[in-house]
Structure formats: C-alpha cells, structure tokens
Amino acid sequence: MDLTKKFPRSPVDKLHGIDHLRRLIDKARAHNSGTLGEYNYNCPMDQLLLTHLGVSAEDFARIVATHTTDETVYAELWKRFPKALSPEAISTFNAHYEAAAPDTPEKQAWFDSVRNAIDPSRTDIRTWVRLLDLEEKRHVPVL
Numbered sequence: 057m058d059l060t061k062k063f064p065r066s067p068v069d070k071l072h073g074i075d076h077l078r079r080l081i082d083k084a085r086a087h088n089s090g091t092l093g094e095y096n097y098n099c100p101m102d103q104l105l106l107t108h109l110g111v112s113a114e115d116f117a118r119i120v121a122t123h124t125t126d127e128t129v130y131a132e133l134w135k136r137f138p139k140a141l142s143p144e145a146i147s148t149f150n151a152h153y154e155a156a157a158p159d160t161p162e163k164q165a166w167f168d169s170v171r172n173a174i175d176p177s178r179t180d181i182r183t184w185v186r187l188l189d190l191e192e193k194r195h196v197p198v199l
Contacts, residue, residue, distance in 0.1 A: 057085035060093035063192040067101065067185045068154065071126050072141070075150045075185075076105045081129055084120035101184060104156065108149045109133060109140045157183045 057064070064082035071077040080102055087097035098106070098113035106113055111133075123129045134141055140149075158164040171181055174190055180199045181187055189196045 057082045057089065058091040058093075059083070059086040059095045060091055064095065066192070066194055067188050070150075072130055073143070073146050073150075074105075074141070075153045076101065077130070078126060080105055080116070081120055081126055084117045087117055088121050101153075101156070101188075104153055105149070108145070109137050111137065154185050155183060156185065 059082070064086070065078040067076050067079050069078045071081075083092070083095055083097045083102065086092045086095065096102075097117070102113065106116060109116075111119075119132050120129055123132055139145060158167045167184075167187060171178060171187055171190065178190060178196070178198075181190055181196060186196050
C-alpha cells in the first residue's frame with residue numbers, strides 16, 4: 057500500500073462490521089513498506105481501534121506484515137481478541153468511533169479551519185470520520 061499515491065480506505069469502510077479496520081490495515085501496510093507519505097500510523101483515530109482491540113500499534117503492524125489479505129488479518133485478530141470482536145463490542149466501538157469529534161477549543165479551531173478550507177458550506181460535518189472522508193474527496197452525505 058503506497059499512501060503517497062492514493063488514499064487509504066474510508067474510516068467507515070467496515071471489515072466484518074468494524075469501522076476503521078480496513079483503513080488501519082492500509083496504514084499498517086504503508087507503515088511497514090515506508091510509504092505512509094503524509095499519513096501518521098498510530099494517530100488518535102488508529103489508537104481508538106487499537107485500544108479497543110487491546111493490541112499495540114507495533115503488534116498490529118507485525119500481524120499485517122505476516123498476513124496478506126484483510127480476511128487473514130481479521131482471522132488472526134479473531135483468534136487473539138474474540139471479546140473485542142463480538143457484535144456487542146463492535147456496535148459499542150463503532151458508535152463511539154463515529155461520534156468522535158474535537159474535544160478542545162484548539163482542536164475545534166483546527167477542525168473548522170480544515171473543513172472550511174475544503175468547503176465552508178459543510179457545517180454539518182462535525183466528526184473526525186466525516187472530515188477524513190471530506191478531505192479525501194469521498195462523498196459525504198449532508199445531514
């Protein structure tokens with residue numbers, strides 16, 4: 057995965073119902089190959105999922121390095137962290153993840169400046185997930 061040439065998958069492109077997992081796999085592959093570009097592996101959004109799973113960024117990168125497909129990465133995660141991958145745990149994680157928004161005035165100011173530089177009319181975009189999709193030129197439905 058070369059993130060200097062294309063975007064990682066959407067933060068809400070689910071793998072087995074889990075938000076951010078496909079994106080985190082893309083970022084781990086780029087991290088492993090030295091092609092992250094402007095992206096940060098183990099950013100706060102990555103940390104939400106890594107913490108939920110109970111795995112470090114380093115261990116997750118090793119899992120991705122030794123499994124060639126999303127499905128085999130998921131299978132390894134399922135073996136190691138079945139409680140974190142239960143339907144109830146996934147539902148709770150996804151709700152928290154999709155609602156994550158700036159939590160300080162400084163973060164809100166930065167968030168607003170990024171959003172407004174892209175499309176100042178999109179004041180309906182108030183979460184990190186929706187901002188990422190807007191930044192990466194994906195369709196973000198108006199709420």
